[in-house]
Amino acid sequence: MLKVKDYPTLVKDPKSKAVINMDTGGYNERKQKILVKEKMINMNNEINNLKQSVDEIKDLLYRLVEKK
Numbered sequence: 686m687l688k689v690k691d692y693p694t695l696v697k698d699p700k701s702k703a704v705i706n707m708d709t710g711g712y713n714e715r716k717q718k719i720l721v722k723e724k725m726i727n728m729n730n731e732i733n734n735l736k737q738s739v740d741e742i743k744d745l746l747y748r749l750v751e752k753k
Contacts, residue, residue, distance in 0.1 A: 686705070689695035694708035706712070 686696040687699055689697055689704060694706055694711070696705050696707055697703070698705060
């Protein structure tokens with residue numbers, strides 16, 4: 686493996702000419718950020734579903750009250 690000038694975490698495979706990022710810390714940090722973002726999206730979707738359910742329950746209660 687050959688080091689890439691000015692980029693300490695990059696190396697170049699002389700056989701395939703591929704540039705490889707050896708910064709596992711940065712990779713793991715990025716993966717963690719992606720997981721956190723996915724969890725936030727899932728939580729937001731769940732909150733929106735709960736809001737919709739509450740609105741439906743409120744609507745049903747209003748209908749029951751109007752019939753009396």
